[in-house]
Amino acid sequence: MPTSNTSDSQPKTLVVHYSAHGHTRRVAETITHALGADAFVLSPTEAYSEPELDYNDPRSRVSREHVDHSLRHVELVQDTPDGFAGYDVVLVGYPIWWGEASWVMNEFVKNNDFTGKTVIPFCTSFSSPVGASARDLAALSSTGDWRPGTRLEANIDAVGVRRWLERLGVDA
Numbered sequence: 001m002p003t004s005n006t007s008d009s010q011p012k013t014l015v016v017h018y019s020a021h022g023h024t025r026r027v028a029e030t031i032t033h034a035l036g037a038d039a040f041v042l043s044p045t046e047a048y049s050e051p052e053l054d055y056n057d058p059r060s061r062v063s064r065e066h067v068d069h070s071l072r073h074v075e076l077v078q079d080t081p082d083g084f085a086g087y088d089v090v091l092v093g094y095p096i097w098w099g100e101a102s103w104v105m106n107e108f109v110k111n112n113d114f115t116g117k118t119v120i121p122f123c124t125s126f127s128s129p130v131g132a133s134a135r136d137l138a139a140l141s142s143t144g145d146w147r148p149g150t151r152l153e154a155n156i157d158a159v160g161v162r163r164w165l166e167r168l169g170v171d172a
């Protein structure tokens with residue numbers, strides 16, 4: 001449930017993320033605390049097990065989804081955060097999978113109306129840059145003011161979060 005965003009003059013901010021192994025979760029939690037924002041976690045109806053996430057196994061779930069885009073429909077327990085219409089700024093965090101945004105994000109992006117919202121993508125990865133991942137998510141959504149995506153380090157702190165958003169010119 002919403003915990004903050006008490007002042008009416010402040011933009012109302014939501015941090016949405018998916019994380020398979022906790023790195024993106026850690027960043028999302030840092031951002032949430034730094035901004036006094038609300039949080040929403042994307043949960044696949046069928047959660048990925050460790051063997052299913054094994055990208056070295058060509059038969060694993062994630063490897064098959066990588067090769068065959070028709071398998072990438074990942075149903076979510078909840079597509080739309082409670083009170084979503086009331087948020088001004090939505091930060092969207094995901095891990096990089098094979099250079100792309102984890103496709104767990106796709107249903108969230110496709111099934112929500114971002115009209116009037118500033119959307120700020122961020123990712124974590126082993127080493128890959130954000131690349132086209134954020135632009136690809138923006139292209140999936142026909143609504144919202146999507147800002148450039150940024151790869152963040154898992155150990156980013158509150159000062160780093162503020163610097164990042166200042167660079168983007170975002171008041172969150």
Ligand SMILES: Cc1cc2nc3c(=O)[nH]c(=O)nc-3n(C[C@H](O)[C@H](O)[C@H](O)COP(=O)(O)O)c2cc1C
Nearest residue numbers: 019020021022023024095098099124125126127128
């Ligand atoms: C299926 C899969 C594919 C991945 N592909 C890449 C990749 O192309 N480049 C990269 O730098 N890291 C890749 N990684 C590593 C993750 O992006 C990285 O560990 C990320 O921080 C994980 O975030 P999470 O712990 O929130 O899931 C991949 C991980 C998985 C599970």
